[in-house]
Amino acid sequence: MTEISDWRYRIERYRLIGVRCRRCGSVYYPKRSKCIKCGSSDLEEVELPKRGRVVEYTIVRLLPDRYNRFHPYAVALIELDDGTRIYGQLTDVDLDKIHEGMEVEATLRKLYEYGESGQIVYGIKFRPVLSR
């Protein structure tokens, strides 16, 4: 990605904007142009729920330099409250305490920044829900 593409994707990144199939209701994030369940191309933009639970996760220890300051971090397969599955990076979490079924919520965080232009890139990460 470059500064330009980071800017282009900013809204779907900040607000978790995906697409929903108007025919069968499947939801995808990030956006895609065709539904892989029913084949329909009739998709509408939709804002995804901001809460879900961890289905599986791994702890990433060999990582790109733009994420050095988060080393090591967890990437989880998350099922959102509407059943949509996505990948999300976890934050504010003790890596030893992550578990399948753990409730998580979206939070806007700084991802990385560009040295020369100074542009800072924000995006959604997921943190444990402390109390219900």
Added chain:
Amino acid sequence: MEVSLLGIPVIAGYGVIPIREYWDKDVVSLAINAVQNLVKSTGLKDFDAIYVGNMLSKYYEEQASISVHLADELGLEDVYALDVECGDASGAYAVLEAIKDVLSGESKIVLAGGVEKSTDELPHRLYRGISLSEDIFLVDYIGLTNLVNHAIALKMYIRRYNVDKADITYLSVLDHENASKARHAYFRFPIKLDTALNSPPVADPLTLFDISPNIDGAAFLLITTDDIAKEYNLNYVKVLGYGYSVNRTRFYERFDPTTLTAAKRASQQAFKRAGINTSELDFIEIHDSTTIAGVLALESIGVHGSGTAAKYIRSGVHRLDGELPINTFGGLKARGNPLGATGAYAIAEGVMQILGEAGGNQVKDAKIGLIHSMNGFDLSSIVFILGGD
């Protein structure tokens, strides 16, 4: 078998270099060294077309169009030169382009293979580089790396089939055992299972010995038809069948996450073209970029049922002296995984086996072998079935 008026496509020569860290060489020089070995053993140095598989030279060395530079260095003129990129399956896809080229009648003698100069990058840039076949949105905005899908699939697999992780990691023990005798392999020493299990985590529960090293290498094949190979007095191996397919790129949107669907479809096509089934195979080279990838590949190409491959690997049936040897020179884990060259190495190893030129790694009576190569975690897969004359 693939039938054409032009004859049967064959692989009539190979040239590989040992997989090492070549600090003093660039990507084109590595390719030249491998081609020189091929020229030396075949006596042929003129080609109608060259296909060069490579994944990351545009990213590492910022060198594009390797095939053209290679053609120039080799002194070739009026040659069809094309770069082929399909992640760590690039080398295998380059070979398929050559086969299709020969089958079409456009070219008669074709050079195809792959090259990768992985050590030109610092580790953190390398980790992003080898993740670049994944959706860049996920790589840059979520922190996805090439290992995440493998790690999550491993956990799902263990949970679903109640498999002992040690049985999966045992594949790296088998790989090292085979590589210890192979001159061109990177890790030429055996390891103990305990060492592998207790190595540092890289993407939990994957540890260092579950993943393959991204090192430097180059491997090239000579593709032509049986008639032309005979004309030049070259020993050859027939391409009995091939297949290829793609999978959902987003792992979390796959309907069956513990099946490598592209590998499954690719192998089914290849078996159909070859008119054989798994029971007729004498050896298999699988793309074990991680141990779990290798286990799932064995199941997906139909050698074992879902959830059972690891137990068979542990039992010894896939050792070099077993019923159905796999990764006869150490696979990706121990022979090494020079990304865009990896698939070409696997094919060259298959050719060595069938021609009886595998030295200390020779599988007894190796007549038919299956080669699997894939891009990432089955983003795409390609399968060849090779056979002796």
